[in-house]
């Protein structure tokens with residue numbers, strides 16, 4: 001069996017262009033699907049997939065680890081820059097999809113699963129609709145409460161919010177009280193049996209991240225995400241040590257050695273590796289094993305398209321330490337038109353029952369994808385009040 005073709009299909013989904021990767025073999029009808037979405041860098045990642053395809057055409061698609069080593073190590077530069085690690089991921093997920101189809105087994109079964117009966121999911125406020133999740137102002141606490149109530153009405157038992165405003169490296173009480181008011185409004189709205197997460201989007205400095213974290217402790221967050229830059233492992237470790245609330249991070253880390261350093265310093269309790277950015281299942285499984293040795297939980301980052309979601313779920317059914325799957329369902333109203341999925345979602349509780357189809361169990365509707373060709377992503381930029389650049 002040989003790889004005949006590797007292509008990308010770009011599908012514009014407002015804030016992101018979903019980059020689907022299709023690997024075609026020389027066996028009739030045998031293809032694999034992956035995803036390599038990298039918002040605001042779509043053209044770069046499409047080019048990187050083309051470059052990697054040069055290495056793989058004519059190779060046996062079932063030698064996944066060998067091909068991963070080629071993609072990561074060949075032609076001098078290691079593949080851990082975000083563009084290449086994302087491109088490798090798109091291809092790697094598609095290769096595992098092919099192996100599952102060859103074996104006639106869901107990928108989770110290839111890896112010894114399923115290890116659980118269902119995977120729990122959480123949503124973004126507003127279901128991932130850009131205006132609700134990313135653009136609700138942190139000083140509009142009432143809106144946070146209303147959106148929280150809606151998430152629970154939609155069946156979710158956990159949701160994530162961006163309740164922490166952008167701040168300069170040091171600021172006074174106002175920002176802290178603003179975040180506190182949002183979280184208090186959400187807790188009031190949903191009570192104590194629902195899990196609330198706050199994503200700081202790596203906006204705060206370590207000092208500000210600690211202040212936000214301390215202020216939010218009384219609200220019993222399920223986890224507190226990216227309280228400072230991912231480059232600041234000592235800052236993450238300092239915050240994680242100072243809080244009872246578990247710190248979550250990892251969505252911007254692209255390879256095993258980065259997670260080794262993060263775990264060694266105990267920079268988090270929840271590892272948010274992104275399967276589509278860490279080189280796919282092959283590297284994600286290594287990171288998961290390392291997390292297991294540190295008894296760190298897995299909650300992969302997944303605000304992207306439907307192949308990424310199927311991949312995260314498949315991974316979740318094979319990993320004992322996987323606690324919850326991030327999902328978006330209202331980023332674009334036609335999301336379900338582009339995909340046919342092998343798993344089922346129970347509306348009450350938004351629990352997912354395992355995929356029973358081979359591979360990652362999805363089919364992409366290429367005609368539906370063609371209705372949404374590439375467009376420049378909607379920009380999201382932050383400047384502080386004095387005009388200096390902040391983190392989005």
Ligand SMILES: [Mg+2]
Pocket residue numbers: 199201225226251
């Ligand atoms: Mg995040």
